[in-house]
Amino acid sequence: MTATSDNERLVELTNAVIAQMSGTPSTRLREVMECAVRHLHAFAIETGLTPEEWLAGVAFLTATGQMSSAHRQEFILLSDALGLSAVVNLLQDGMGLLQATESSLLGPFYREQAPLYQNGQSMAVRCTGPQLQLKGRVLDCGGNPIPEATVQIWQTDSEGVYDIQRGLEMDVRGVYTTDENGRYHALTVMPKSYPLPDDGPVRRMLNAQGRHGYRPAHIHFLISAPGHKELVTALYIAGDRFVKDDTVFGVTSEQLIVTPTLSAEPPSPEVSTISYDFHLAAGEDTGGRVGADVSSLNY
Structure with missing residues (x-):
């Protein structure tokens, strides 16, 4: 032939x-x-x-599905590690949302029904480490404050580990609501850079490719308000050694890199502060909300 x-x-x-x-x-x-x-x-x-390579690919995807659970979405991790999640976010950011805060990766460890906190309360229940306060406003693209916006926050502890990975109840994650001036205020601990989980197929893929597999220290935000598009983003700590070499390509904009500063305001002058205003675009989309809870997926 x-x-x-x-x-x-x-x-x-x-x-x-x-x-x-x-x-x-x-x-x-x-x-x-x-x-x-x-x-x-x-x-x-x-x-x-080749047939052998095809079968190896099938086995890899099968293992990825088997690793996924209500507490961990290995397929999202795979999408992140291949840069696909970042591509989708960049496409979304370019669809008429240029004045809104840029999106970033949801990641595999988002959890529904995190604890509710009042502004100024700490979401670090059990973990210890250097304190950090997060404060700022949620605004529309015209700079107007959005009261009663829901601000979901989650991160690693000060050792670079998520609560899910420790098998603990929810910690260093919480839900806050903006006040009448669109302000939010959360207390937490300083996050730390960390390697992707080493017990699954995605990490084995990274090892085979000779990649370091680390993410820079960061804090996730999922912000929503009626009449506005939901924002999934993250703030990355300046100076982290992986902030320019994120293994899942989440740092897509310099605007998402922040430098904590010492503040003379409460709770004490020794507490580092990140002040950041988020801008939401008008609309009703909730794209990107699906996280580690596979029951949220429709197929």
């Missing part, structure tokens, strides 16, 4: 798969799946994918 006839058969096969999708009721689903098939087939052809 000639190379030309082989190529023709490959093209015919791709077209046959796409033809079977032609009756898909959803125009968008048909568009996405047709594009996925074309690129997947082209990937296999370009790399000359």
Whole structure:
């Protein structure tokens, strides 16, 4: 069989798969799946994918699914490590949201129903470490304060570990509500850079690629308010050795890098402070909300 006839058969096969999708009721689903098939087939052809390599890929994806649970979304971690999550965020930021705060990765350790706190209360219940206060405002893109916005915050402890990884009840995560001037105020501990979990397929992939697998110290925010698009973002601590080399490419903007400063305000002059104003775009989207709780996924 000639190379030309082989190529023709490959093209015919791709077209046959796409033809079977032609009756898909959803125009968008048909568009996405047709594009996925074309690129997947082209990937296999370009790399000359062998049966052994194909099977290894199937085993890897199977292990990724088996590692996922109500407390950890390994597929989100895989998407992060391949830069896909960052690509989707950058695309979203470019869709008419240029005046809104830039988004960042949700990550695999977001949890629903975190504890509710009053402004000024600490969300560090059990962990210890250098204190940090977070304060600022939630504004619309015109600079107007948004009262009663919901500000969800979560992070590692001062040793670089999430509460889920310790098997503990929720800690260093909480939900705050902005006051009539759009202000939020949370007390916590200083986060620390950390390696991605070393017990799953994503970390094994990083090891095989010779990557360090570390994330810079950061604090996650998920902010929502009626009439505004939900914001999923994070603030990254300046000076962290991985802030310019994040293994999941989450630091997509210099505007998300912050430098804690000492403040003369309460709780004490020795407590570092991060002051940051977030801007929400108008709309009703809740894109990006799905986190580690796989029961939230629709498929």
